[in-house]
Amino acid sequence: MKVFARNRALRDLAITLVVVFGVGSLAMLFAHVSPVVGFGALFDGAFGTKEEFAETLVQATNLLFPALGIAIAFRAGLFNIGAEGQLILGGLAAGWLGAEFPLPGYLAVPMVLVAGALAGGVWGAIPGFLRARFGANEVIATLMLNVVATLLATYLVGGPLAQAGGGDQETATLPKAAQLPDLLANSRLTWAFLIGLAVAFGLRWVLRRTVFGYELRAAGDAPEAARRAGIDLGRTALVAMALAGALAGLGGATIVAGVLHRFNTGLSPGYGFIAIAVALVGNLDPLWILLAALAFGMLQSGGVAMQAEAAVPREVVSLVTGLVIIALAGRRVLATRRTT
Amino acid sequence: MNALLATLGAVLGLTLVKATPLIYAALGGVLSERSGVVNIGLEGILIAGAFVSVVVSGATGSPVLGACAGVLAGALVAAVLAYAATRLAVDQIVAGTGINIAALAAAAYGLVLIYNQPGASHEVPALGQGGETALIVLAFVAAAVLHVVLSRTPWGLRVRACGEDPGAAESAGIDALRTRFWAVVIGGAIAGLGGVFLSLAELDLYSDGMTAGRGFIALAAVIFGRWTPFGATGAALFFGFFAALQYSLQRAGVPSELMQALPYLAALVALAGFAGRVRAPAADGVPFVRP
Numbered sequence: 001m002k003v004f005a006r007n008r009a010l011r012d013l014a015i016t017l018v019v020v021f022g023v024g025s026l027a028m029l030f031a032h033v034s035p036v037v038g039f040g041a042l043f044d045g046a047f048g049t050k051e052e053f054a055e056t057l058v059q060a061t062n063l064l065f066p067a068l069g070i071a072i073a074f075r076a077g078l079f080n081i082g083a084e085g086q087l088i089l090g091g092l093a094a095g096w097l098g099a100e101f102p103l104p105g106y107l108a109v110p111m112v113l114v115a116g117a118l119a120g121g122v123w124g125a126i127p128g129f130l131r132a133r134f135g136a137n138e139v140i141a142t143l144m145l146n147v148v149a150t151l152l153a154t155y156l157v158g159g160p161l162a163q164a165g166g167g168d169q170e171t172a173t174l175p176k177a178a179q180l181p182d183l184l185a186n187s188r189l190t191w192a193f194l195i196g197l198a199v200a201f202g203l204r205w206v207l208r209r210t211v212f213g214y215e216l217r218a219a220g221d222a223p224e225a226a227r228r229a230g231i232d233l234g235r236t237a238l239v240a241m242a243l244a245g246a247l248a249g250l251g252g253a254t255i256v257a258g259v260l261h262r263f264n265t266g267l268s269p270g271y272g273f274i275a276i277a278v279a280l281v282g283n284l285d286p287l288w289i290l291l292a293a294l295a296f297g298m299l300q301s302g303g304v305a306m307q308a309e310a311a312v313p314r315e316v317v318s319l320v321t322g323l324v325i326i327a328l329a330g331r332r333v334l335a336t337r338r339t340t
Numbered sequence: 341m342n343a344l345l346a347t348l349g350a351v352l353g354l355t356l357v358k359a360t361p362l363i364y365a366a367l368g369g370v371l372s373e374r375s376g377v378v379n380i381g382l383e384g385i386l387i388a389g390a391f392v393s394v395v396v397s398g399a400t401g402s403p404v405l406g407a408c409a410g411v412l413a414g415a416l417v418a419a420v421l422a423y424a425a426t427r428l429a430v431d432q433i434v435a436g437t438g439i440n441i442a443a444l445a446a447a448a449y450g451l452v453l454i455y456n457q458p459g460a461s462h463e464v465p466a467l468g469q470g471g472e473t474a475l476i477v478l479a480f481v482a483a484a485v486l487h488v489v490l491s492r493t494p495w496g497l498r499v500r501a502c503g504e505d506p507g508a509a510e511s512a513g514i515d516a517l518r519t520r521f522w523a524v525v526i527g528g529a530i531a532g533l534g535g536v537f538l539s540l541a542e543l544d545l546y547s548d549g550m551t552a553g554r555g556f557i558a559l560a561a562v563i564f565g566r567w568t569p570f571g572a573t574g575a576a577l578f579f580g581f582f583a584a585l586q587y588s589l590q591r592a593g594v595p596s597e598l599m600q601a602l603p604y605l606a607a608l609v610a611l612a613g614f615a616g617r618v619r620a621p622a623a624d625g626v627p628f629v630r631p
Contacts, residue, residue, distance in 0.1 A: 001463075027449060030453055031449075031453055033451070042364035043450040079431075079433055079434070081433070082436060092433075130608070130611065130612050133612075134611075134613050135613075136608075136611040136613070137611060137620070137625075138610045139380075139433050139625075140377075140559065140563065140607065140611060141608060141611055142612075143380070143556060143559070144556070144560060144604035144605075144607050145604070145606050145608070147553055147556060147600075147601070147604050148604050148605065150599045151597040151598075151600050151601045152597070152601070154597055155595050155598070159595065170559035229518075270441075272439055273437065274441075275436055276434070276438075276440075280434070313448070313449050313452040313453075313458065315445040315446075315448040315449040315452075316449060317446070318441055318444065318445030318448075319442055319443075319445035319446055319449060320440075321441060321442075322438045322439065322440070322441030322442025322443070322444075322445060323438065323442050324438070325434060325435070325437055325438030325441065326420070326424065326434075326435050326438035326439060326442065326444075327438075328430070328434075329424060329430035329431045329438060330424070330428050330430035330431070330433035
């Protein structure tokens with residue numbers, strides 16, 4: 001047990017496993033399904049074939065970007081519940097610009113991704129600005145902006161940005177040049193996964209090796225000391241939130257450019273919220289988050305198979321995700337979170 | 341003229357119906373936050389109240405028993421948050437977010453287990469027109485009672501003390517953790533009644549997503565109402581009025597999304613301090629740990 005006392009990351013991992021398998025098994029027993037059969041179907045659906053494993057990686061990628069954004073904000077002492085809204089607006093910007101104003105050749109994909117990151121970044125910067133300028137609580141602000149983002153996207157897609165060729169709730173299809181290239185045939189796995197890997201490693205380097213990363217961590221770990229050392233807390237909050245939004249927005253853009261090839265209001269089944277669990281289980285460290293994203297990606301992709309093969313409603317996946325978040329809410333990293 | 345009056349009457353009636361669940365949830369939020377615990381989990385509490393009341397009403401045939409069970413369910417879900425926020429001193433926002441996700445999923449799972457169908461329950465015995473009216477009136481009574489309790493009773497003073505400075509409250513002999521725990525649990529019971537109203541008074545069944553973010557609108561009402569029972573009730577009525585107007589205004593060419601976004605935009609404006617001085621309880625959201 002000593003190792004758990006010393007290493008919080010390991011202890012949290014143990015808690016997570018207990019919640020997932022304990023509560024998951026209980027829920028399956030309520031549905032009169034043996035947990036062995038239920039989890040068997042889940043693992044088989046997530047790893048059984050090459051294509052199924054590819055889908056697990058797709059889901060992991062979709063969770064990775066918003067989780068990295070949430071982690072960055074947490075490290076700066078801010079809670080960004082707004083990843084969902086940032087991701088949706090990033091996807092909308094990517095889908096609309098990519099379909100309407102495609103750049104030629106190799107510029108098309110970068111433009112789509114940059115558009116998504118910018119839109120998400122702006123949406124993240126709003127609560128950052130409100131916080132820096134007016135001291136507005138970023139938690140409530142991001143929570144409110146989530147709903148506003150969803151409504152804004154629904155309005156824009158249904159009205160001003162409505163497409164002749166697209167459906168009611170979606171933009172037109174992206175031209176081939178604006179789509180992320182596939183990594184594996186017969187799957188939805190694209191270069192988005194590799195971009196995610198690069199961003200995770202890059203972010204770790206930024207956090208550990210750059211002045212900005214140091215200031216960000218200082219603002220989160222000891223805001224008063226950071227302020228006395230001359231770090232501008234308001235500016236740090238603004239930049240951290242903009243960066244967090246940009247990461248989630250980039251995630252939305254990769255879903256559009258890689259998975260759906262258009263923006264759709266049903267783009268996210270709550271990636272921005274599941275990503276909170278991913279960030280917490282990942283100990284707010286980009287590399288651990290990679291592994292956590294893989295684990296939750298497995299639950300997402302395997303959950304579908306579990307429902308089909310073992311007749312376990314796949315809501316059990318959301319249930320254990322929510323409980324994992326509750327169980328890990330006591331992390332010490334969060335205890336220093338600035339409140340107002 | 342008579343037609344206009346009739347329209348006005350219909351809009352005002354609809355306003356009350358739309359505002360009532362918001363009032364209950366917002367009052368629960370006010371009590372919780374005045375004790376120093378931010379209750380992001382209001383949405384989950386509404387879901388629990390709405391779902392459990394339908395299940396119990398269906399099983400027993402008594403909507404009144406169902407309503408009682410819904411209140412109890414709200415209190416129980418709130419107790420999870422309260423225990424985590426007081427004894428375990430966890431991050432309240434993170435825990436509340438988890439509660440919302442878990443409650444939505446648990447209700448969806450329960451639908452499949454109990455009714456053997458995803459999406460919605462069967463129709464169950466509901467409270468009817470009389471029950472609906474009673475619950476609407478009770479919402480305003482609850483606001484008045486909460487106002488008196490918070491501002492005129494020793495327990496209310498203790499709750500507010502814990503929300504402003506739990507350390508000072510403890511040195512005055514108040515058990516801050518216990519006070520916060522019960523404030524959150526009672527707040528959950530009140531908010532649970534909002535869920536009961538949605539499923540057993542406005543309708544006679546539970547369906548996935550029927551709370552539709554009302555817990556978050558209630559949170560906005562708490563802020564816009566400056567953390568007071570009457571303020572939050574007023575804000576809930578204001579938001580309810582626009583929800584009631586939505587259909588008429590949509591016909592007049594105002595996008596319904598704009599109307600739906602209004603509560604959230606209003607809360608942002610209030611948060612940024614554009615709507616006069618707004619101050620949360622000083623220790624709102626700060627876990628208290630005994631030295």
